Amino acid sequence: MNLRLLLACFGMFLVLGSQSASAEEATWKAGSAFVRITPDKPMWMAGYAARTKPSEGVASELYAKALFLEDTEGHRAAIITFDLISVLKELRDGVAKAVETQYGIPASAVMLNCSHTHCGPVVRSTSKAIKDIDTEKTKQSFEYSQWLKRALIDLVGAAVENAEPSTITYHRSQAAFAMNRRLPTDSGFRNSANPDGPVDHDVPVLKVVNSKGELNTILFGYACHNTTLSFYEFCGDYAGFAQAEIERNHPGVVAMFVMGCGGDQNPYPRRTLELAVTHGKTLATAVEAALETPAILVKGPVIARLEHVKVTYAPPPSKEELESRLKTGNKYIAQHAQRLLTQLETEGKLRDSYSTLVQTFQFGHDLTLVALPGETVVDFSLRLKREFSDRHMWIAGYSNDVFAYVPSRRILQEGGYEGGGALVYFTAILHPGPFAEDIEERIIDSVHRQLKSK
DSSP states (O other): OOHHHHHHHHHHHHHHHHHHHHHHHOOEEEEEEEEEOOOSSOOOBSSOTTOOSOOOOBSSOOEEEEEEEEOTTOOEEEEEEESSSOOOHHHHHHHHHHHHHHHOOOGGGEEEEEOOOSSSBOOOOTTTSOTTSOHHHHHHHHHHHHHHHHHHHHHHHHHHHTOEEEEEEEEEEEOOOEEEOEEEETTEEEESOOTTSOOOOEEEEEEEEETTSOEEEEEEEEOSOSOSOOSSSBOOHHHHHHHHHHHHHSTTOEEEEEEOSOTTEEESSOSSHHHHHHHHHHHHHHHHHHHTSOOEEOOSOEEEEEEEEEEEBSOOOOHHHHHHHTTSSOHHHHHHHHHHHHHHHHHSSOOOEEEEEEEEEEETTTEEEEEOOSEEOHHHHHHHHHHTTTSOEEEEOSBSOOOSEEOOHHHHHHOSTTTTGGGGGOOSSOOOSOBOTTHHHHHHHHHHHHTTOO
16 A cells, blocks of 8 residues: 555544544534614613613624523523523523523523623613612613513524534633732722732633534633723623624624623723723633633533522611711712612511522533622632632623622622622612621532532
């Protein structure tokens, strides 16, 4: 046999071997889908308390996307992502219940994660809205949230219909435009760039390829506030532009962004549309780099768990303290104090605890995805990766119930915006003040219980 023929035969062996390996590795049924969720008319926008008017246009469309997974044992899961500032627990519960009934995906295995763009519409449940908010704004946002719920349920159905035999691999790289935003000063912690603060620059990536070898879904994450922009146009910000760039580079692929523990991280520099596009391209480049790293084959089974976790507050302010806050000169502090006084008068007490959701997905021994609630700060991600250093860990924040900033014990002790100062701006839920210092342990302990490691 001459050398050319030998090489040809060897090449054919590699091709057949590769195809055989692909067939053997296609141990999942996976499907994805997307739907446009940009409001068709002007709406009040979420994210900045100082906004004075509704939206005035669309800089980029907003989307919701879903990934459906089924392993060889029949375990099903669904991951839903969308370009909005928040996930209301009532929305998540309603979607999960319907998805379980209609598509056989257990409610505990349905994850909703928001990109936390500050250039999307307000989404609200009227049963939780604070009463002094303009009723027309509340009505409009509630109607949108009801439409969104139906759209998300149908979206999962489309992902189920699109499911086909698939191979899933895990990859990882890094991107560095996020910076800690808690700058220590003589007067406390200021919301400003802190190059010495903790960060998590990991870019985890899940790659889904069908049995024909065609790439069809890329799920990727990053831990950074989606706040490059603050104008009056709907826009997905850097996360939206990253998804669009990946989809441009891979026609026919659905790219899905999962927000990490970016509660105390900002994109820098900020404030222009051009910078949002740049950060998006930077993140998309990091995803492309991740795809060139050695693939970690993700096998089943997928085991999803969900716990209701009660977190408590620090001792609440007295009536006298609240009355004194009415005279501070800060309209947000005064407004918050008046709302608490109204609650004291009508209900006889202030809220002393809140029940939120902590979720985990174990993909065999190959990958663990943790979905934490609220605007989780980076300490949670860094701690869990340290405590589970023998596993491939993907830590998501902003999942299932974005009810407030979720600070670590360190940040609660330091104070500042994420440590409790921001709670005066939350209107979907009326928080009396900072959380108790054990909030970090309550959430971390839930993860350990679910992963059976503690």
